[in-house]
Amino acid sequence: MKEQLHANKVQLTYATVLSWTSSLGMIFIVAGYLVYVFQLLPSAVSPAEIATQWHLRASEFHKVVPVPSGWDWVSQLGRGDVLSYASIVYLSSVTMICLAVIIPLFFKEKDHIYTIIAALQVLVLVFAATGIISGGH
């Protein structure tokens, strides 16, 4: 195809990784949600309990409803509510995965500026994901 001639190797690699990881993400979030709402696995909090409090501010909501947030769910993957939350965490990691893949490609092409920019971008996202700045768990 004519258009593909104008996308370089790094860009095509990013696109391929993005296609796979994002499709997987969509499957995960729908599957996780269905497992949770149909109570196929036990959950700490039922959807009905959440619905009684979802009018509250996030900070107040978490004082009364023990739903997962940040990384506090990692040891409880067998729970339906955690599985659904984990699928969203995965979706939020897709961009990081794609960027991490292209750093070595930029480096191989001796494109030092974009090796640094892509590495810094991954660092920013990892920093956000750790929750250090947002006071996460």
Place this chain on the structure above:
Amino acid sequence: MNQKAFPATGFFFLSAMLVSLLLFFPTAAFAVQSQPVVQTPWWVWEIALFVFCFFLGIVAVIGGVGGGVLFVPIVSSFFPFHIDFVRGAGLLVALSGALSAGSPLLKKGLANLKLALSMALIASISSIGGAMVGLALPENVVQLSLGATILGISLIMLLSSNSAYPEIAEPDTLSKILHIYGIYYDEQLKKDVSWQIHRTPIGLLLFIVIGFMAGMFGLGAGWANVPVFNLVLGVPLRVSVATSIFVLSVNDTAAAWVYLHKGAVLPLIAVPSIAGMMLGTKIGARLLTKVHTRVVRRLVIALLAAAGMRALLKGFGI
């Protein structure tokens, strides 16, 4: 173009109804944010959210806007969820759309990785700051500033006229250092179009502001990315739209993590919204040739203005 009256009439009534509801119904009729809403079963809200987002997705794609910008003001008006959770879901709606659309645009060479990475790095840092500020502010301040922002967006959409192929006499020094230039195959012109950019430092400054607002309100920022790429930097319109989607995926990822850590993401709200919006967007794309897109775009602007007014009124406690 195959213009059919029925879908256009349907969209007119749908949008007109939403505008009327947003403007004239009291806040308490929909989103009772200070009191629990227990009388309606949770699954009714789930189905309603899915169906609502499905139609929002159709209207958004035909109106030429991202779903995120319509999602936050309208869902926070019609549903009983706190605006913290609506903003968290709004970011994920915009992120999912960007992730799904990103791959083909990159493969075709329409989205430009170097242009996107240069702008996204600085914008993603400010979107983290925006998300933190947005979640720390009192609710009425968020509503007021959201209302003002949404009204501003509707004004930008009403007044801005894009330039399909901007002429750049000389690229600036920074864009030369960053190797930001490109070539893409234009299907309309049936030929390759090469492009370069200017005013890169101004663009970077504007992306700081855009990132901050996207993080603060949980909005996708296509409404701002595209004019900055196109009108300020001089990127061709098609490349601007495609690259904007890529930038959005990076910025919204950064902000989404802040919302995740602050506990402002509930799968019960986010997943039906994402699924409904994605499905609606796909249907909307198929209907694109069958409806009067200009009419729908004007209705979307009216819808945004009404949602902005409503957020302002809520901010004032009216």
